[in-house]
Amino acid sequence: MQTKHVRQIQIDVNGEPRSLSVEPRLLLVHLLRDQLGLTGTHVGCDTSSCGACTVLLDGRSVKSCTMLAVQADGRAVTTIEGIGNSKSLHPMQEAFWAEHGLQCGYCTTGMIVSAVDIIQRNPDPTDEQIREGLGGNVCRCTGYHNIVRAVKAAARAVRSGARRKSVAEVEPLTPPLEAPPVTGEGIIPHREPVGAGGE
Amino acid sequence: MIPSAFDYARPENLQDAFALLAEHGDEAKLIAGGHSLLPMMKLRLATPSILIDISRIDGLAGIDATRDGLKLGALVTHAALAASEQVRKLAPALADAAAQIGDTQVRNRGTLGGACAHGDPAADYPAVLLALGARLRIAKKGGETVKEADDFFRGMFETALEGDAILTEIALGPAPHSAYVKFPHPASHYAVVGVAAKLELQGAKIASARVAITGVGDSAFRAKSVEKALSGVDAGDAAAIRSACIDAAAGIEARSDVFASGSYRAAMAAVYAARAVTAAAIR
Numbered sequence: 001m002q003t004k005h006v007r008q009i010q011i012d013v014n015g016e017p018r019s020l021s022v023e024p025r026l027l028l029v030h031l032l033r034d035q036l037g038l039t040g041t042h043v044g045c046d047t048s049s050c051g052a053c054t055v056l057l058d059g060r061s062v063k064s065c066t067m068l069a070v071q072a073d074g075r076a077v078t079t080i081e082g083i084g085n086s087k088s089l090h091p092m093q094e095a096f097w098a099e100h101g102l103q104c105g106y107c108t109t110g111m112i113v114s115a116v117d118i119i120q121r122n123p124d125p126t127d128e129q130i131r132e133g134l135g136g137n138v139c140r141c142t143g144y145h146n147i148v149r150a151v152k153a154a155a156r157a158v159r160s161g162a163r164r165k166s167v168a169e170v171e172p173l174t175p176p177l178e179a180p181p182v183t184g185e186g187i188i189p190h191r192e193p194v195g196a197g198g199e
Numbered sequence: 200m201i202p203s204a205f206d207y208a209r210p211e212n213l214q215d216a217f218a219l220l221a222e223h224g225d226e227a228k229l230i231a232g233g234h235s236l237l238p239m240m241k242l243r244l245a246t247p248s249i250l251i252d253i254s255r256i257d258g259l260a261g262i263d264a265t266r267d268g269l270k271l272g273a274l275v276t277h278a279a280l281a282a283s284e285q286v287r288k289l290a291p292a293l294a295d296a297a298a299q300i301g302d303t304q305v306r307n308r309g310t311l312g313g314a315c316a317h318g319d320p321a322a323d324y325p326a327v328l329l330a331l332g333a334r335l336r337i338a339k340k341g342g343e344t345v346k347e348a349d350d351f352f353r354g355m356f357e358t359a360l361e362g363d364a365i366l367t368e369i370a371l372g373p374a375p376h377s378a379y380v381k382f383p384h385p386a387s388h389y390a391v392v393g394v395a396a397k398l399e400l401q402g403a404k405i406a407s408a409r410v411a412i413t414g415v416g417d418s419a420f421r422a423k424s425v426e427k428a429l430s431g432v433d434a435g436d437a438a439a440i441r442s443a444c445i446d447a448a449a450g451i452e453a454r455s456d457v458f459a460s461g462s463y464r465a466a467m468a469a470v471y472a473a474r475a476v477t478a479a480a481i482r
Binding site: 048051137 | 278308
């Protein structure tokens with residue numbers, strides 16, 4: 001690794017001031033993931049198209065794969081880890097869970113960060129405004145309908161001042177399935193092979 | 200994708216930026232939002248040995264309404280332009296374009312000056328600046344010049360900006376009857392075809408028009424035969440407007456790529472020219 005151009009930068013990451021040594025060519029997403037271990041920010045397309053790497057820079061959504069770490073010097077970066085965690089879910093995280101706004105989860109962290117930016121600027125967005133606002137975030141699983149529902153639900157929750165819940169407090173939508181019986185009985189009904197018995 | 204190694208400088212004023220440009224010459228690239236340059240650097244289509252980050256130079260990010268129209272700093276972001284009431288009122292075509300660039304995250308970082316200096320043949324602003332008759336202020340060590348948009352966009356990734364110069368400001372006269380419409384590429388949101396129109400209306404008639412098209416040729420261009428044909432046309436007569444726009448891409452060698460053939464782009468230029476003129480007429 002070439003190190004002759006290493007810079008010292010100061011970034012506020014999730015509310016914590018950090019002093020970091022970086023090469024100018026280091027992308028913000030790699031600083032977050034590889035140097036700071038904040039792996040909730042994902043690399044998807046790596047071409048500023050998909051939005052999986054979205055973080056907030058001074059409160060506004062940006063794609064961290066298309067930004068140098070040195071460009072964030074002196075700025076505040078918020079990643080999904082700074083939006084909420086399992087002890088204190090952001091209403092957006094809870095809503096994505098409750099409304100089934102995800103399947104594989106790969107795009108979800110970027111989607112949630114973008115959605116938080118949307119409702120911070122517009123506390124009561126329409127479906128169209130949500131879809132337009134999430135135009136830079138691609139999901140290949142859900143078909144987006146439940147994501148839009150989740151953002152609306154989160155916006156409602158924030159407007160009504162709902163408190164943050166922990167993962168343990170959020171009720172699953174359906175009761176857990178009964179474990180299937182261990183024996184073969186009850187799974188496949190027993191049937192005599194055709195033609196086996198003489199009538 | 201990791202760019203090749205480079206040095207980085209962040210001058211606090213234009214004089215320091217000029218000194219860095221003089222020192223490093225062709226090895227240096229200016230960066231503001233970086234949303235055109237960084238993707239090229241990640242693909243190693245651009246390998247500058249030093250980036251000069253001008254994004255924190257004071258006084259280049261203003262949106263000012265003046266008696267003569269608008270003065271826009273080169274560092275104004277697409278998001279700021281799209282959100283500005285003054286831009287929406289005085290130059291609605293520019294607000295249209297800014298709001299349709301890329302996506303939310305791209306608009307939060309990308310800048311007006313950066314997009315213009317890059318000279319992408321499918322960029323949105325060049326069409327708007329040509330149609331609105333923008334003047335681009337270019338600073339270099341020892342002085343400033345002002346270029347008309349007509350003299351600025353010269354070809355594919357080619358502008359009138361010289362290596363030691365920095366685009367600092369874009370000025371526009373008021374253009375209340377203006378609009379920009381585009382057929383965006385569904386993934387990149389760059390213009391497959393984008394058309395900006397600015398009209399002067401006299402009663403119900405179009406007294407004069409400026410129409411410019413991006414995405415079709417090697418750089419944005421004025422559709423002068425369309426402009427001429429629109430003169431005197433009833434602004435509410437959709438068929439007459441369509442007919443005046445029919446030769447929008449005449450004389451231009453329309454680009455072909457995997458997404459759209461040249462003949463398709465030329466055909467869509469006529470369709471979108473008529474839509475832009477119609478949208479401008481009802482503003």
